Every structure is written in structure tokens, then in C-alpha cells.
Amino acid sequence: MEIGERTLFKLVETINRHLPEKRKSLKALLEMDSPEIRGRDGIDYYIEREELEFIACYVDEFEQDRFMIPIILEMASIGGEYVIYVRDRRHAEFIEKAFGFDRYVDNIMMLYSYEMQRIRKKLKTTSQVMFRP
Template sequence: MYTQADRKILIKTIQTMNQHLPPKRKTLAELLEEERPGIKGKDNTFYVMDKPELELISKSIPRFMWSRIRLPILIEMSPELGSGSARIQGEAEIEAVSKILNLKRGDIGRRSMVIYLPDVRELRRKLPTTTQYAFVTSLRDDSL
């Protein structure tokens, strides 16, 4: 059970941990047109995205998805998923991650997928500038 003070502290901690995230992500199509592709985080740091990574992503998904995939791809870390698990959300994002990691795609049209620590490491190794960690949690009270 969380007290109101606990909730405020937890929310503030998560917000601080996510300061590197951009307030708005860009599509692959937008980034491919930029001379110096990148995005500004909430902390005002400009994060450059490597062109070879953008090209790898572009080869992993059909062209019509270039305007749907939002970058950076967020690797959501959450205690609800369990230790060593992360979530990827978005149909185009799942398509790209599945192809790049050579994973089974599963149901077409899925909006999220869970990946595990070895896959998270491999994804970050292959896409260090076009992926970012996001820390999320739900604040529901299980004692109710």
C-alpha cells in the first residue's frame, strides 16, 4: 500500500529517471531526411542518431511503415514485467525489433511485446543511438 507521500516520491523519481526522453519522438521518414538526425530530450540534450542504424531500421520494415515508426524506440522497464523483462510498444516498432533480433513476430497487429534481458542487450548493441530506456510503473494499490 502506498501513501500519498510515497506516490509523489515515486512519481518524481521516475520523472527524473526519464529526463533523457524526448517530449515528442520523430518518425523514421523525418529522420532519414535530416542532415544530422537526432532528437532533443526533456533535459535539452541533443541525441544524435547514427545513419547506419536508421538504414538498418529502414531495411527491417516496409517503406509504408517509415512514417509510422517513432524513434527512438522505447525499451520500457517496469517492475510489473518482472526482473529482466522489457516492453516494446507500437506495431511498426515491434516489426522492426522482431526483424532486427530475428524473433517470431507473433500476432499481426499486436501493439506491444515483451522481450527479455539477452534480447534487450542485443537490441542496445545493434541500435545504441536509436533506442532508449523508459522507466514506467503503475501506482495501483493492490490492497484495495
């Protein structure tokens, strides 16, 4: 690995420090008085109850213990443009129901930046962007 690549990977690792050290289920967060998730950076991030309830409207009750929060939106650069991947099947199904996006490549949901903005505007605390080099 070149020094430039190593530096890039360290930078991406630093940028992604906000990601959770351990994700929690939708069901568990709904049962908490003050729902929060601890990031890899050691900070506890508060989760808005209204967002959890919005998600719960689209996720079957028996699936809520398997639906993990946060929803990870993986941003990658392809040919100079950014695309967003949603790799988790449950997350992709929720986004399809709630927002109407249904573009898949090799069974992975793919979004464009302007589509991600709609999701992030509605789900500020229950979704997180992960950067890929």
C-alpha cells in the first residue's frame, strides 16, 4: 500500500468515527426513555423518538427487533460522482416503502445524492452517512 493510500484510509477512518460502536434494534430504542447510541468516538448520540415512530410505521412489529438503528447510507465516489449504497436488506425495504426509491444494483439499493438528502432531512438522527474511499 502506498503512503498516499494509507493516509486516505486513515482520513476515512477519522471521518467515520461518528458511526456506532454497536447498533441497537428499533424495538429496543422505542422502549428506552431517552434513546441513544454510542459512537466509536465515545459520544452518546440522542435519537429522536419521532423518527423511530416514523420508521416503526413501515416496519412490521415482528421485524422491529431485527431492524437495527442507525440506517447506514454508504457514500462512495464512482467516476467523479457520488452514489449512496444501502446494503442492509431491511433498511432498503424500509426506504423503498417510506420514500419510494427502488433502484437496485446486484441486490443492493443505490441512491443518488439528491435522494439521500430527502432521507437525511426526515431521519437526521436515525440515519448516518458512512464514507468509502
